[in-house]
Amino acid sequence: MNSTEKLKISFSESQYDRAIGWTDWELEDVSYCLGFGYRNNAGSTVIIRDVLKPMASELSRSRYAVEPFPEFFCRLYDKVQATGAEFLLQSHTHPFCDKPTFSSIDDESALRLNRDLKKINPKAKVVQVVYGKDNGHFEARVFNGANEETDFEYLEDIEVMGPKRMLHFGQHQKNNQKETADIEIPLSEDRNARAFGNIGVEVLHNIKVLILGTGGLGSAMAYLLSRLGFRMITVYDQERIDETNINRFYFVSKPRAAIGKFKAGFVAKAMRVFNRFGKYRAINASIYNEHTASEAIKNTDLIITALDSDGPRLVACSLATRYGKPLVNVSNAIYLDENKKIKGAFSSCQWFIPREEKYPCLRCQGGLDDKAIEQELMSQRLKEMRRKAGYIVGTNESPNAQVIPINSTAAGIAAWEIALWASGIRAPTPWIHYDMMKNNYQVLQGVGNTECTICGNSPASCLATGDADMELDDVSIENKE
Amino acid sequence: MRNIRRLRLELNALQNRYGRTNVVFPSGYDWVKLVEFPLKPGQYNLPSCTVLIIIPERYDMASIRECYVDRDLRLRATFGESQALPHVHSGFGYDRDGYRWLCFEEPQGKNTGLIGFIDTLRAYFTDPHGYVKANED
Numbered sequence: 065m066n067s068t069e070k071l072k073i074s075f076s077e078s079q080y081d082r083a084i085g086w087t088d089w090e091l092e093d094v095s096y097c098l099g100f101g102y103r104n105n106a107g108s109t110v111i112i113r114d115v116l117k118p119m120a121s122e123l124s125r126s127r128y129a130v131e132p133f134p135e136f137f138c139r140l141y142d143k144v145q146a147t148g149a150e151f152l153l154q155s156h157t158h159p160f161c162d163k164p165t166f167s168s169i170d171d172e173s174a175l176r177l178n179r180d181l182k183k184i185n186p187k188a189k190v191v192q193v194v195y196g197k198d199n200g201h202f203e204a205r206v207f208n209g210a211n212e213e214t215d216f217e218y219l220e221d222i223e224v225m226g227p228k229r230m231l232h233f234g235q236h237q238k239n240n241q242k243e244t245a246d247i248e249i250p251l252s253e254d255r256n257a258r259a260f261g262n263i264g265v266e267v268l269h270n271i272k273v274l275i276l277g278t279g280g281l282g283s284a285m286a287y288l289l290s291r292l293g294f295r296m297i298t299v300y301d302q303e304r305i306d307e308t309n310i311n312r313f314y315f316v317s318k319p320r321a322a323i324g325k326f327k328a329g330f331v332a333k334a335m336r337v338f339n340r341f342g343k344y345r346a347i348n349a350s351i352y353n354e355h356t357a358s359e360a361i362k363n364t365d366l367i368i369t370a371l372d373s374d375g376p377r378l379v380a381c382s383l384a385t386r387y388g389k390p391l392v393n394v395s396n397a398i399y400l401d402e403n404k405k406i407k408g409a410f411s412s413c414q415w416f417i418p419r420e421e422k423y424p425c426l427r428c429q430g431g432l433d434d435k436a437i438e439q440e441l442m443s444q445r446l447k448e449m450r451r452k453a454g455y456i457v458g459t460n461e462s463p464n465a466q467v468i469p470i471n472s473t474a475a476g477i478a479a480w481e482i483a484l485w486a487s488g489i490r491a492p493t494p495w496i497h498y499d500m501m502k503n504n505y506q507v508l509q510g511v512g513n514t515e516c517t518i519c520g521n522s523p524a525s526c527l528a529t530g531d532a533d534m535e536l537d538d539v540s541i542e543n544k545e
Numbered sequence: 546m547r548n549i550r551r552l553r554l555e556l557n558a559l560q561n562r563y564g565r566t567n568v569v570f571p572s573g574y575d576w577v578k579l580v581e582f583p584l585k586p587g588q589y590n591l592p593s594c595t596v597l598i599i600i601p602e603r604y605d606m607a608s609i610r611e612c613y614v615d616r617d618l619r620l621r622a623t624f625g626e627s628q629a630l631p632h633v634h635s636g637f638g639y640d641r642d643g644y645r646w647l648c649f650e651e652p653q654g655k656n657t658g659l660i661g662f663i664d665t666l667r668a669y670f671t672d673p674h675g676y677v678k679a680n681e682d
Contacts, residue, residue, distance in 0.1 A: 148550075354546045358546075375606075378606045379546075379603065379606065382546070382548075382606060383546075437606065437607070438607065438608065438610075441601065441602075441603045441606055441607035442601070442607065442610065443601065443602065443611075446599075446610060446611050449637050449638065449646065449648075450648065452637070453634050453637070453646075453648060455648060517548055517551050517605050517658075518606075523550065523554060524548065524550055524551035524554050524555075525548075525550065525551075526548055526550055529550065533549040533550055534546065
């Protein structure tokens with residue numbers, strides 16, 4: 065982090081509630097969080113992985129001071145060591161004032177924490193937040209000083225990602241809220257504003273959405289979201305439009321002219337034509353290009369996967385978990401019987417909100433095909449070896465049945481859920497599964513596995529680890545040892 | 546993008562089990578080499594072997610499926626000539642480095658990581674033909 069960057073802290077909703085859920089406002093209180101960091105176009109973010117709160121027996125409290133006992137710090141530093149955390153965040157209250165500022169006691173506390181933390185991880189940093197009465201205002205800073213000198217850099221923003229939508233708190237959030245009357249809504253979005261409210265529509269304008277996969281389903285999502293008023297959409301796909309796509313591809317008015325164009329570029333351009341206010345971008349790349357994919361994910365607020373196979377879905381899920389970004393998996397399928405007649409048709413919309421127990425990852429929810437993932441993520445070299453040795457016979461690359469009404473249904477369900485979430489009307493349904501043959505609409509709830517190496521909070525999981533452990537050295541087998 | 550956090554924990558556990566010098570890996574975690582991997586006494590022509598395991602690029606989303614053993618490793622026959630191990634192939638991968646490809650994987654649907662893979666490998670080495678027969682599709 066350098067002094068010109070914008071700094072932000074990112075919590076999940078349940079973490080935030082826990083970290084600032086003070087027992088009472090008569091006495092000062094404190095909580096600690098462990099986190100990692102990442103950088104994106106907007107600056108640096110401290111992403112929270114764990115929240116630790118001292119129990120009543122582990123601290124002394126008064127109206128003007130709070131101090132955990134050494135046994136709590138032992139527990140805290142054990143956790144720092146086990147997780148390899150890069151940031152230690154201390155949040156505390158000043159219940160005696162509305163607009164809090166750090167005191168000299170807080171400076172001393174930062175120095176002490178910094179000194180102890182450096183013994184465990186020399187690169188780790190201390191972050192402090194102080195909340196005023198009723199959490200109405202806060203001040204936040206990162207400690208950049210050396211051992212005995214205080215040098216703080218102040219943070220501007222706290223982000224909360226959760227089922228009740230995405231919230232951003234500035235330092236004086238209560239005064240910063242706009243009045244409904246102040247928001248100008250274009251006439252073309254008048255009916256949306258009547259549904260979601262002016263504030264709701266303004267939120268839709270500003271949420272950054274990334275659509276991974278811009279085929280029949282992804283183009284339908286882009287079409288619906290751009291018309292709902294989402295103005296910050298990035299579409300991501302490496303493929304070009306071919307003749308078999310044309311009858312399912314939204315935005316196509318002149319089929320011959322569309323063939324051969326990049327899917328993402330074509331969709332972004334069409335959205336720009338529709339909405340001149342929008343900032344619609346295209347990335348023509350594969351999700352397996354993980355550098356490009358992770359940069360795109362870091363710079364987004366919501367990821368939509370509209371992909372046609374489970375390997376890339378799992379990769380997207382893993383990147384979402386690193387950066388704490390909510391992910392909506394939109395999918396559909398048609399199953400044929402032995403006589404090639406339709407026996408099943410399904411549309412599905414699943415939410416994964418990292419660090420939120422009710423919204424586990426796609427692997428925990430059980431909607432992914434492990435066998436297909438194995439094949440898709442296997443290296444080309446190993447596939448060739450297995451083919452040559454006779455372990456793989458023939459190909460399994462025959463395309464599946466796809467028809468536009470199924471795409472439209474899945475996209476419609478997902479766009480509705482996303483709009484409700486973004487405008488703060490209600491929390492999203494974790495998993496909607498619509499059986500289009502039986503007209504049966506089911507609401508499902510997956511159960512997260514605490515040991516899951518994607519979304520669980522085990523030491524092996526990459527949950528909320530940001531850019532940590534991403535660098536890989538290029539060592540080949542020839543120069544081993 | 547490998548899950549390096551998981552790999553680090555697993556490699557640490559392996560070093561505790563087989564000894565620090567017997568578990569070799571590069572800083573990029575592209576592969577793991579187990580030196581002096583113990584074999585069932587009397588069953589093979591060697592008392593121990595070297596096992597080279599290639600860590601997939603997207604470990605742990607992708608499970609481990611590529612592994613190599615010493616070129617000279619053979620099953621000792623009671624009478625007559627020693628036998629090659631089942632599912633061991635020459636002419637692939639790191640032949641020139643002295644390895645043979647062992648086309649081996651955990652039973653379908655399992656992805657128990659590096660430790661689980663090595664445990665299954667131990668089961669294979671205990672009775673290679675028996676293991677293959679028991680896990681045939």
